[in-house]
Amino acid sequence: MTTEEKTPDSPEARTARLNANLARVEELSKRLTAALTRRRHVDPALHGPAPDVYMKAAAAWLAEMMQNPAKMVEHQVNYWGKTLKHYVEAQQTLAKGEFRAPPDPGPRDRRFSNPLWDTHPFFNYLKQQYLLNAEAISTAVGDLETLSPEDRRRVEYFTRQIVDMFSPTNFLGTNPEALERAVETDGESLVQGLENLVRDIEANQGDLLVTLADREAFKVGENLATTPGAVVYRNRMLELIQYEPTTEKVHKTPLLIFPPWINKFYILDLKPANSLIKWIVDQGFTLFVVSWVNPDASYAGTGMDDYIRDGYLRAMAEVRRITGEKQINAVGYCIAGTTLALTLAHLNKAGDKTVKSATFLTTLTDFSDPGEVGVFLNDDFVDGIERQTERDGILSKFFMSRTFSFLRSNDLIYTPAIKSYMLGEAPPAFDLLYWNGDGTNLPAKMAVEYLRGLCQQDGFAKREFKVFGQPVSLADVTQPLCAVACETDHIAHWRGSFNGIKQMGSGDKTFILSESGHIAGIINPPSKDKYGHYTNDAPVAGDPDAWLKGATFHKGSWWPRWGEWLKAHSGPLVKARIPADSLAPAPGTYVVATPVLEPTS
Structure with missing residues (x-):
């Protein structure tokens, strides 16, 4: 068969497409490297909580182990029992020569909506083991009794962030939908995903912020904000x-x-x-x-x-x-x-x-x-914001957008990232998400006054916040x-x-x-x-x-x-x-x- 006679789905044609995609990956890798070198200097405190959050969690866990070992053993035995039971069920199903997963007790999780998470033995095993681990970690943290309410809120929040980050859906090798799409498209989906990733990093001065909506689909004054x-x-x-x-x-x-x-x-x-x-x-x-x-x-x-x-x-x-x-x-x-x-x-x-x-x-x-947003109002974050705003003159919309996104990380970070970077999908034409990505900056002085005087010190409720010098x-x-x-x-x-x-x-x-x-x-x-x-x-x-x-x-x-x-x-x-x-x-x-x-x- 000559080159001209190749059918689109012939092995030769697919190999050619794969090679072309690999060449594009090399070019995109150069762009990615260049974009990362332009990353701006950011105060380290804005990348995560201070280490004392994790130290307090570890100290509380050790205290629980010393003061109430029976409860800690009960946690471990319960976790081991569920994990081992699921492993045995999976082995028994495979031993019967049946390529299927054992019964899945749930609960349902939107992240695992692809049918292969329920039907394929490998992916089902990953999912159930992840959920068992997540439950064990959340239970262990939730039962810590020596933490103050404020520390408990922060430890629970950042624990949840870590658990969500390690979901198998967030990794190419353990995401069946992304793997299927890559095979179906001869790697085109991964190349397009890399293109989307590079574009987002270039747009944010070397930092990563997922584009949530098609930026070309809307124009303020034309199809948004049109009331005369x-x-x-x-x-x-x-x-x-x-x-x-x-x-x-x-x-x-x-x-x-x-x-x-x-x-x-x-x-x-x-x-x-x-x-x-x-x-x-x-x-x-x-x-x-x-x-x-x-x-x-x-x-x-x-x-x-x-x-x-x-x-x-x-x-x-x-x-x-x-x-x-x-x-x-x-x-x-x-x-x-x-x-x-x-x-x-x-x-x-x-x-x-x-x-x-x-x-x-x-x-x-x-x-x-202050509710859930209060996890970002401790001195470790606010001190970092104050140092950053002194340098920049503003609190950039980038930091605020990223912070608010982490309050709903599965909806506003991981799911959009999977669709964009693993599946190679274009951002949707969604007006609300477009607005969400069209943020504004805050003046340095105003941002610190608000965070210190109102949020941290609760000055308005305490009759201490001043307007034009008067409380x-x-x-x-x-x-x-x-x-x-x-x-x-x-x-x-x-x-x-x-x-x-x-x-x-x-x-x-x-x-x-x-x-x-x-x-x-x-x-x-x-x-x-x-x-x-x-x-x-x-x-x-x-x-x-x-x-x-x-x-x-x-x-x-x-x-x-x-x-x-x-x-x-x-x-x-x-x-x-x-x-x-x-x-x-x-x-x-x-x-x-x-x-x-x-x-x-």
């Missing part, structure tokens, strides 16, 4: 966007939303079907939204007072000027909710009644129990308020949110607990009828679990319930307000600007 509006004010901290009305009449009191500046505001306006911004406008409100600047090293000295003075107070003043109204309603999401509460406390102490009502979305103000407290927040927290939020856990709200001085509090997490629980349009929510007519006081026990569950989104609450605080209907001046069409320029990320030294 105009930038009506701009300063060095923000662009203020006023949205065009869709109703002839609007409520008299305008609404101003402060999104978090850890990410970009268009999470509230991904597409029309799930846009909270569009929904609010359609309900008859004059809506303004802040789009924060993405800071570079020139913002190194910008602190929390700057965000309050040039961000919150300035935006409030501009909304009042534009609408002619003396009062506004305000919304704060996540860190922007925390800062909104600080701003309200400052205004109320000064006798300023600018804000008529406030809404807090997934907001922590009491950090006595403020949660009791100073007296406006009617509505707070929405999310049941499975891994960033701002709902019990912590509840505990902060209950300490606020308002006599008119509404607390809503949405199903799902930090994003999906908030971006939950009524048309989807996906996640429900809980309410309770009892006061927002006492134990949050007791509040939940007495709460009523409602199917569907919390948006309409909040909309009715907001209408009650927004006055009569007036003629719709059209944006009079425009510095740029929505979504503005700050949201798409790319700051200079080079370190200052």
